[in-house]
Amino acid sequence: MVRYGLLSGVALFLVLAANQKITPLVAALTAHAQERILAEKLVDLDHDGQMEKVVKIKQDGKISVQIYHLYGFQDSVQSKLIAQYQFPTGEDGFIYDKQSITNLAFSDVNKNGQLEILVSFFDETTKESKVHTLAWDKNQNNLLKLEREY
Numbered sequence: 001m002v003r004y005g006l007l008s009g010v011a012l013f014l015v016l017a018a019n020q021k022i023t024p025l026v027a028a029l030t031a032h033a034q035e036r037i038l039a040e041k042l043v044d045l046d047h048d049g050q051m052e053k054v055v056k057i058k059q060d061g062k063i064s065v066q067i068y069h070l071y072g073f074q075d076s077v078q079s080k081l082i083a084q085y086q087f088p089t090g091e092d093g094f095i096y097d098k099q100s101i102t103n104l105a106f107s108d109v110n111k112n113g114q115l116e117i118l119v120s121f122f123d124e125t126t127k128e129s130k131v132h133t134l135a136w137d138k139n140q141n142n143l144l145k146l147e148r149e150y
Ligand SMILES: [Ca+2]
Pocket: 043, 044, 045, 046, 047, 048, 049, 050, 051, 052
């Protein structure tokens, strides 16, 4: 009986020790798996001659759009996150844009000389694609969802 108790105690210790080692590894693997790039495009949103990188990404079941500023540093191209918007939904969708099919398009919908980002979704209940428009506020380094559809 004493021997059995000692054995199960050792077994419990081994299980705990193994779990402590495994947990951070599993967390790292799942964190990586939960982030997926859906689209990545280079576009000059504000027509200033400098390309922006726009990324549509799925993180933790939600779709985010990110704008990166690109700059040269020691003979390589670096990118810096400058604006981000997260949608509560997570189903990627496709739209027709200039006779091609895409899930990330650009258009100056409010005619202010700067391109807006057209982000498409698939609505599982209506089985239709929906498009939301994001405007980049360059001064605030912000992405704003335009409620009005143009
Ligand atoms: Ca630009």
